[in-house]
Amino acid sequence: QVQLVESGGGLVQAGGSLRLSCACARAGCSFSTFTMGWFRQAPGKEREFVAAIKWSGSTVYPTNSEKGRFTISRDNAKNTVYLQMNSLKPEDTAVYYCAAGTSFFSVSSERQYEHWGQGTQVTVSS
Numbered sequence: 051q052v053q054l055v056e057s058g059g060g061l062v063q064a065g066g067s068l069r070l071s072c073a074c075a076r077a078g079c080s081f082s083t084f085t086m087g088w089f090r091q092a093p094g095k096e097r098e099f100v101a102a103i104k105w106s107g108s109t110v111y112p113t114n115s116e117k118g119r120f121t122i123s124r125d126n127a128k129n130t131v132y133l134q135m136n137s138l139k140p141e142d143t144a145v146y147y148c149a150a151g152t153s154f155f156s157v158s159s160e161r162q163y164e165h166w167g168q169g170t171q172v173t174v175s176s
Contacts, residue, residue, distance in 0.1 A: 064139055
């Protein structure tokens with residue numbers, strides 16, 4: 051059973067930075083074979099794609115791209131994926147979810163992910 055545990059959320063002022071982490075917490079997790087994604091859901095809104103990283107290390111960001119402010123990375127030795135978020139804005143306030151899936155395609159779609167973490171709250175104050 052894959053168990054994903056997010057950490058690193060919190061309250062930050064606009065313009066600040068946070069680094070989210072998501073660890074595969076169970077022994078035997080085939081982390082290195084997963085595509086890992088980050089999604090977020092703001093109050094009253096649908097969950098949206100933030101970034102993904104495939105087992106190869108190739109990254110995918112939304113076409114409207116937070117790529118310049120957000121960077122996804124992974125450390126397979128630590129079974130952990132990261133989301134570095136810089137220049138945060140109040141509209142980045144959301145619950146951020148980590149997800150793991152076996153697909154290499156359409157990785158911006160939450161349907162491609164079989165496993166989800168519980169989420170971590172990010173609040174950006176103005």
